Amino acid sequence: MTFRSKIDRPFLMLYGAATLLIAVSCFWPFFFDDDMPLSAAAILISIFVGTIAFMLWLILGISYVFRDDHIFVKAGPLRTKIAYEDISLISPTSDILTGMRMLSSRDALEIFYPKAVMDSVKISPAEQRRFLDELMKRVPRDKFHRSLL
Structure with missing residues (x-):
């Protein structure tokens, strides 16, 4: 069973601001250099397109897949397997700025x-509720924070 990641407004705003910053950084030279070589322009455009494509892959490529003995977590090129028997605790969090995310x-x-x-x-x-219900089938209930039960 596969679950997609929830995308909320603050996250979209963060990525929008990052896209704007990257666009300004890449296209700023076009406004001040009337004699920019074609190769330099191609490099700047390639950097912009590549960076934005990578960011989209990270955002849109997030998924959580239940396998027989583990959860497979994927975000763009980042991947991890979490064996059910290795899970020591599952808890809610709103701290998304620290740790592996x-x-x-x-x-x-x-x-x-x-x-x-x-x-x-x-x-x-x-x-989230369906995800937790599926996880409860595979992980003992004592591993869940009481607020999730």
Whole structure:
């Protein structure tokens, strides 16, 4: 079963601001250099298109897939497997600025497991209740924060 990530307005605004900053950085020279070589223009345009494509891949490519023995979490080129038996705690979180994040919403869950880069990964499934119900079938209930039960 596959779940997509929830995308909320503040996240879209953050990515919109980043896109604007990248656009200004890449296209600023066009306004001041009337004699810009074609190769320089091609490089700047390529940097802009590549960076925006990568950012879109990161945002739109977030998914959480339930497999037989693990959850497969994917965000663009970033991937991790979380074995069900390794999960030590699942709790709600709104702190999306620290730790390993594969999310696009402040309405998030933090899954703690020992093999994680920073002891946990933060995710934001769009259908959080259905995601938790599916996870409860695979992980003992004592691993869930009481506010999630």
